[in-house]
């Protein structure tokens with residue numbers, strides 16, 4: 001175990017990738033390297049009533065990993081061993097600090113893949129993914145992190161090591177504590193080990209890039225895929241403003257697209273004046289047939305539909321999607337919203353977000369895990385208080401919209417600190433009250449990530 005008290009290193013963990021700064025001074029950072037070390041830290045903190053903020057890679061977008069006044073930041077990123085891959089059972093047993101994409105790479109030689117792939121997979125940790133119940137691009141077909149977690153080892157607030165779940169794909173003995181810890185944002189226990197489901201690498205993939213006049217039409221097209229009962233592995237949506245920010249010129253070069261406009265904005269790669277791009281990938285033995293069926297659904301609404309002809313071309317398109325958020329971060333400080341709506345209402349939601357942007361005068365960039373109905377309207381501020389206030393005003397209207405459409409204020413990033421004020425409205429006070437009681441059962445002294453998630 002390493003204790004870090006250097007003020008610069010400690011203060012740098014007052015925030016996470018959301019940019020929210022707690023403003024408080026954490027007491028110290030502990031870099032834990034083993035389960036007994038995590039247990040020792042929690043035992044002592046519980047005795048003294050010291051808050052503990054568990055941290056993986058700090059890529060969270062809701063302020064949940066931000067260190068607060070007087071807390072110990074328990075960084076588990078050094079617990080990063082893949083302990084076992086069991087091909088015959090299609091599972092892996094890992095420590096919490098394993099980087100998400102590294103597990104996927106380690107499974108590949110066995111013909112297996114770890115399906116949940118947040119766009120941050122190259123940086124985020126498995127422990128952080130489980131604590132936020134992260135989604136990702138392939139979740140359209142394979143489900144979010146919860147669907148991949150079979151069992152967990154968790155250290156409770158008093159230092160007790162608890163094992164929940166199992167190695168089997170089925171199992172219903174007792175309450176589902178594995179599910180309860182998944183998505184609990186470090187407020188119920190510290191995840192120190194996980195048994196995870198792996199999947200066979202799909203035999204084939206087919207990738208489509210469809211252009212639309214505007215994002216609402218693209219969103220309606222994505223909803224039409226669901227309505228046609230087709231299940232692509234992913235369906236990712238980017239609006240024109242985001243495509244421009246990503247600088248698709250780079251990707252055009254990779255695609256071998258040359259000539260007029262080849263270094264300008266992104267929307268006209270596949271058709272002049274395109275206002276949005278929908279990337280759809282199908283997979284499995286019938287990938288090509290499914291892609292053809294998707295193409296037939298999209299064609300009446302799209303200005304163009306193109307099938308990637310090589311794996312490199314498909315990867316280049318997906319890289320543009322994964323690079324969207326970092327590209328927007330280069331423009332200013334992004335406030336990233338994460339609403340999800342019933343998939344049939346995605347077009348309505350896209351229209352309403354555009355209307356909110358027009359009415360408030362706040363520019364909104366939109367990307368979406370479209371097949372999940374999960375929209376990320378992103379407001380880039382210049383960091384000034386006035387621009388932050390305007391952004392929150394627009395964000396409040398976007399949250400109200402999500403709830404009005406029967407959706408949620410957070411599809412995958414979590415409540416953290418930033419969305420707490422909207423939680424009671426979504427859950428209702430009875431449900432929220434029950435959640436506070438559950439928290440007290442696991443953590444009677446309230447030391448685990450207080451003030452976050454619920």
Ligand SMILES: Cc1cc2nc3c(=O)[nH]c(=O)nc-3n(C[C@H](O)[C@H](O)[C@H](O)COP(=O)(O)OP(=O)(O)OC[C@H]3O[C@@H](n4cnc5c(N)ncnc54)[C@H](O)[C@@H]3O)c2cc1C
Nearest residue numbers: 056057058059060064119120125127128129131135186191
């Ligand atoms: C460019 C970019 C793209 C992103 N794309 C996606 C996306 O597609 N889908 C998505 O869902 N998210 C996405 N995110 C958000 C983020 O990557 C995820 O929330 C991720 O799961 C956080 O993992 P982390 O290791 O960084 O966790 P951290 O940020 O360190 O922590 C997040 C939360 O988990 C808790 N925690 C961390 N480790 C543990 C542990 N071992 N035990 C208990 N609690 C723990 C923390 O206390 C905190 O509450 C993106 C972020 C970025 C920067």
